Amino acid sequence: MKFSPNNKVVLITGGAKRVGAAITRTLHQQGADVMLHYNTSRAEAEALQRELNHTRADSLAIMQADLLQTAQLPKLIHATLETYGRLDVLINNASSYYPTALGNIDEQQWEELTGSNLKAPLFLSQAAADALYASRGCIVNITDMHIERPKKHYIVYSAAKAGLVSLTKSLAQELAPNVRVNAVAPGPVLWPEDNQEFDEAYRQQVINQTLLKRTGEPVDIAKAVKFLVYDAPFITGHVLAVDGGRHLSM
Template identity: 70%
Template sequence: MIHYNNSLKEARALQAELNLQRANSAAIIQGDLLNITAIPHLLSETINHFGRLDVLINNASTYYPSEIGEIDEAKWQDLIGSNLKAPLFLSQAAAPELRKNYGCIVNITDMHVERPKKGYIIYSVAKAGLVTLTKSLAHELSPEVRVNAVAPGPVQWPEGNLEFNEIYRQRVINQTLLKRVGEAEDVAKAVKFLITDAPFITGHILAVDGGRSLNF
């Protein structure tokens, strides 16, 4: 099941791509994850459509600056809501079905949880919280459910952010040990590994950052 909030066009395109590879393997569902009362409906519709739930990937995220002096409650609610609150309540709602099926959860966090990005206070706090949530859920849902996270580095530049100009991008690339930017496929492969090929791994944060977290 592919969830979207406002990106209907993109969701339909991904659905079509996946269904071309395997007929009737993908469906889409709309929902605002900041509204936690809608979460049970998302889960029930998914289970009704496919008959079961084996995996939850918490990938939805909001990303923008929040500097001291410019932080307000709306930014806090938005950034914490999408990056931490939603994964918690989705995981809680999915837990009974995942336990029944010995499933797993994969959260998408960020390499900056170890070294917070300047000017992105709330985002950094939220993603750091998601790391702790990952480890806490690994405890809480064991032994039936494995819970891990992937921490991407420079994989995809944010759209419309003037901060990420060519000079900045080159500096980031130089900070990676592999001296290049990753691809979205690198993150997808890491997620797939944790789902299908890691039966004895839980509570782990897998860095997919070209070694940048070791070198900046």
């Protein structure tokens, strides 16, 4: 296949549903070939694979891996290179999210939340570094608007996402000048699944805190990622807030 700036090869973690699926579709529409990682969302991954390969044959492959198993992470890079011959973009999107109230935090919660939100992005980026350096590629990490004002009862999650910001800036230094590394910090876009904390009163309170007085859509995050991948050649080490201005009014 003749290479053009649009048919980049992208590896995205947790790309089968919600915001990850929006990012996958947006970059695929831009012309990218995608290696989509999933852990437990096999049905969603296979459905998205059928959908996008119907549009453009062999343009999306899927691979299962438990990101908490560090030894599996280089296999994602190898599979991408074997399938598409190169790697231009790594998107660390997969994330665990649940509360951990002080006094009841245990090591399993620590391992799950820091593992998916910080440890996996580090070791996956490390495994991808040579391929990205060769292609003069980029990394985009998906963090959270609560990195500066942690959400109460979410101590471990907030610490992990703040660490991901520090990792973004550190990797930008380590991988320059060939590889750009940036992050997107979403605000209220999709409410968490199966979480009774986010009732209608809470949701309205969050909406009122945004300057735009509404929630965003998954495609808003996807467009920000697309910008950092395709249209930001002089941006690295940056965290792009996509939160309707909520960070200014909390």
